[in-house]
């Protein structure tokens with residue numbers, strides 16, 4: 001929102017001056033005073049007089065009414081109709097597409113000045129004609145931008161979901177699709193207004209626009225051209241206001257686009273000067289010697305319309321070479337935000353506000369982006385949940401793996417292709433030569449995930465972060481992928497951080513587990529200890545929710561609170577069967593229950609010995 005202030009004020013002032021022209025103490029912009037032809041600044045005429053002795057300031061302000069009026073009116077008309085046509089063409093396709101989009105191609109075939117000449121000849125020059133010409137000229141731009149955005153948006157799951165709810169097309173278009181295409185349309189609007197101001201000036205300059213003696217910036221430039229040698233400032237003033245207006249409009253629309261799109265709003269992550277200049281200089285804390293990743297007190301803040309939230313707070317864990325650490329917790333507990341922070345992939349609205357993450361001797365959280373880019377896909381790699389959306393649909397899978405290799409290694413395209421073939425074989429893809437030529441959509445989900453794993457392993461990473469890599473797969477394929485990861489880990493010694501909802505998967509793949517709840521680590525330890533002797537009531541509840549043999553699984557009542565409503569004390573207290581008033585009194589620290597074993601619960605010792613338990 002802060003970015004709106006400067007351009008918003010500038011555009012506001014320009015518009016205000018134009019609108020208030022009749023109220024301002026200005027001389028008549030068309031009154032001629034030949035005695036003061038080309039005069040410099042005079043009392044009542046601070047910018048001097050033009051070639052007919054007319055007041056330049058007055059003509060600039062009155063000219064703004066015409067120039068901006070024409071520009072805004074034509075851009076708005078083109079914007080409204082163009083967006084509507086683009087929405088219809090992109091959504092309904094078929095005849096709608098033919099009428100709305102293809103008809104625009106005809107307009108695009110006309111050179112703008114020729115079209116203006118044609119319309120002016122038919123209708124006569126004037127502001128109304130200009131608005132008509134400019135609206136028609138800018139219409140195809142809006143149609144095409146909206147059409148392309150709608151085509152892309154209609155395949156997204158959120159649009160499918162609203163369709164599945166049975167919402168009618170106009171509602172989907174206006175309530176779901178339009179807000180998502182608003183960003184590019186706003187940018188197009190800024191370009192259209194800016195270019196309409198220029199075109200109005202150009203057409204008026206050619207005598208095809210505003211009719212003299214009415215003032216407009218284009219006419220002023222045209223008039224000043226003839227006397228450029230004697231009075232160069234006459235040319236300067238209209239050019240200066242034209243440039244300033246266009247610049248302010250572009251800045252305003254960029255800021256507006258960011259403001260309406262919550263994905264891009266928010267400040268960029270800030271780096272401390274010392275980290276910018278000397279990344280990784282600060283000494284690391286006492287990490288275990290063989291630890292590959294050591295995260296201490298990671299806290300992430302995200303700007304939201306309801307104010308800043310901290311979905312990840314004081315998260316600490318470490319991963320040793322050759323080890324798999326699972327991060328487990330319900331949806332919304334902060335697992336993905338933690339790992340995307342470690343990979344330096346947080347969205348612009350989010351930033352790390354506290355903590356350190358040592359990857360060997362490198363501190364990741366304050367690493368400049370160019371350094372981080374070298375690590376990502378190289379010594380640190382990530383496998384995402386949905387391989388279909390992580391793989392580029394228009395490139396062959398082999399080319400994508402080869403590209404990952406070439407991004408970090410100086411090898412020829414041929415050598416990279418050979419290496420990729422080896423990787424395909426290694427991740428268990430039969431007939432790799434043929435499979436490498438397949439596009440992602442030609443493969444099954446399991447096969448695509450194998451390609452993603454091949455890509456992640458391409459540069460022999462020391463650390464692999466897997467964000468629910470098996471959630472989108474069926475159970476048998478899931479088991480194959482888990483076996484594959486375990487086998488590759490045995491061969492390469494890569495440390496793995498494995499995010500999952502499933503305790504079954506944790507048991508199968510991990511040696512240690514970090515249990516997260518509402519942005520905090522509530523328990524961690526070895527899988528054997530945590531599963532056989534859970535210390536935190538949340539871990540117990542999670543384990544009790546797993547179906548096992550004849551025993552009926554029991555669900556956990558309630559849901560994870562959203563980050564803006566995290567309770568003050570124990571965040572699990574409102575859902576906990578053992579909560580007492582002291583639990584909610586103050587934030588709880590993570591207790592070291594034993595070496596390598598931590599728990600965030602003030603009652604864990606009592607609860608660990610059920611006989612002594614005091615009922616809540």
Ligand SMILES: Nc1ncnc2c1ncn2[C@@H]1O[C@H](COP(=O)(O)OP(=O)(O)OP(=O)(O)O)[C@@H](O)[C@H]1O
Pocket residue numbers: 302303304311329330331332333334335336337338347349350501562563
């Ligand atoms: N860009 C964002 N803007 C606002 N809130 C966000 C953003 N990204 C994440 N959050 C919030 O942060 C919290 C943690 O999200 P995160 O995706 O890390 O959870 P998770 O444990 O990985 O869940 P899941 O298992 O469903 O992926 C959630 O409450 C989520 O709404």
